[in-house]
Amino acid sequence: MRRGIHSQATVVAAVALLALTACSTDSSIEESPGAGGESPAASESSSAPSTEWFDQAVYDTQSEQRSATFEGDPAQPWLQYIDGEMTDTADLAADGAQKVCFSNASISNPWRQTGWITMNEQLKELQDSGVVSEMETRDAQDDDNTQIADIDYFIAEGGCDAFIISPNSTAAMTPAVERACETGKPVVVFDRGVETDCATTFIHPIGGFAWGIDTAEFLSENLEQGNKVVALRILPGVDVLEQRWAAAEKIFGENGIEAVDYFTGADPTEIKKIISDELAKGDVHGVWMDAGDGAVAAIEAFEDAGADLPVMTGEDEMSFLRKWEETGLTGLAPVYSNFQWRTPLLALEKVFAGEEIPTEWVLPQVPITEAERADFIAENEGMPDGHYAKFGGNDLPGYPQVWQERTIP
Structure with a gap:
């Protein structure tokens, strides 16, 4: 029996207003209020x-995982994972550059902004190598209803070869993620979990x-x-x-x-x-x-x-x-390893090549x-x-300027 995507997370009892990590007080960083237009x-x-x-x-599992041996190159922690159940993606292999559709909870604080910059630099590499044609992105601005509409838009549009979803909250996003899974296209969930195991992989740090x-x-x-x-x-x-x-x-x-x-x-x-x-x-x-x-x-x-x-x-x-x-x-x-923003695109690179990937991809x-x-x-x-x-983007195009200048795509 495959482990559920929510196996590392307790169900959210209230809608998450902000990202999992902090907002900065640095005046050089763009900040946005929480859901509803007001700061908590x-x-x-x-x-x-x-x-x-x-x-x-879950406490005991995560305690043990802190000292676990991670598979992969320590110089590339965004590709490391704890050995466990793998997903066979041979039937999802695809030829040529593929269109990725990304439903993002928000870029409302510096942790998410840092990751978003890194993700877009990783995207450039995959576009140059012919793996990804484009990544159409919709930003839910920390709002569940907006993100549900964004995912349904992507599904109705019909032009997505794969989905990446960073959920705004756990329970509310579950039906929309399931609808994305029903398309038969690869679905990658990262950062926060949802209450279904239908996704191709769930990517997150230990917890x-x-x-x-x-x-x-x-x-x-x-x-x-x-x-x-x-x-x-x-x-x-x-x-x-x-x-x-x-x-x-x-x-x-x-x-x-x-x-x-x-x-x-x-x-x-x-x-x-x-x-x-x-x-x-x-x-x-x-x-x-x-x-x-x-x-x-x-x-x-x-x-x-x-x-x-x-x-x-x-x-x-x-x-x-x-x-x-x-x-x-x-x-x-x-x-809360910010380099995880690279991993969803690299996971899809493996999926498009028909390679197996971790069902639950636990990062260092x-x-x-x-x-x-x-x-x-x-x-x-x-x-x-x-x-x-620990943003993990030192080897990507644009380093260090785009991060220094906070060039938000």
């Missing part, structure tokens, strides 16, 4: 119990529980029982984000770490206020984030208060890496440690603060 409002400590998002079996385990274990190892951690969360209802916190909350509890969590709405002003208020109550020893947005604002709040800098986890966004290096704080940069998800930080900063010299260190 910041709020005080969350009230929804994280137990509704906790799945012990939210792995992020939560990496970060909470790091903080617990560098803190003492009874120390206080402030958890800064972007918004509720996004499966991978909720899983990050569910794993972290479990580990903090097991290690006697006092953790309080807040939804910030990705607002640096609100982040500073939260940290300042908590510092007024007493010492804050650690900061945990479910995405890197606002990491610099959090650090600046400690600096403004003249307080000792915390042990902290951020993300591989350049703003955090640079501030981490500047301050010398004890830190870790978890990743390795945090950046202090020992590696300087190398990643050097490798990404000249990139804006909203760029992601």
Whole structure:
């Protein structure tokens, strides 16, 4: 029995308003509000119990996958995968350049913008080699109904040789993905999952529980029982984000770490206020984030208060890496591998050639440690603060200019 596409994700209980990773506070990066035209409002400590998002079996699987052996060349992590069930695509082989239709949730934040640039540079290579004729793209701007209409448009148009879908949310997109599958054309789902196993492959990094385990274990190892951690969360209802916190909350509890969590709405002003208020109550020893947005604002709040800098986890966004290096704080940069944006097109290259591909294509998800930080900063010299260190596009046309200039196709 084939594993379902949603096997790594809990069903989303609320529509995801933003992407899985953070928005940058860097003014050089174009940002858009969430669904409905409004940014998610910041709020005080969350009230929804994280137990509704906790799945012990998935937690255990992702914990083990952090140390798994990945097939493929480590120099090309976007093509690596964990050995498992493979899909035979011989009946999907095609001659000549093929048209790809891409239904994208959005490019509403720098993580998605970085990936979108990388994806388009990968597309140029495949067009030059005669694999892809064009990629027609529709951007749903973080709206479920828009994305459903986009997918149905592609199906009705009838000119797509293959579909790539980055779902805005899990449950709402499932019927539309199934309709795409019913065309008999290859369907690649990536980033977030849906509640069907009909797609040719589902591509994603290990997942939210792995992020939560990496970060909470790091903080617990560098803190003492009874120390206080402030958890800064972007918004509720996004499966991978909720899983990050569910794993972290479990580990903090097991290690006697006092953790309080807040939804910030990705607002640096609100982040500073939260940290300042908590510092007024007493010492804050650690900061945990479910995405890197606002990491610099959090650090600046400690600096403004003249307080000792915390042990902290951020993300591989350049703003955090640079501030981490500047301050010398004890830190870790978890990743939700941005290079995954290359993989869907490369998967279709294999499909058009009739090669087998992983049914569930699990990509490496390795945090950046202090020992590696300087190398990643050097490798990404000249990139804006909203760029992601593990974007995986160093070998693509246009490097480094299109990423430096944020040339959004």
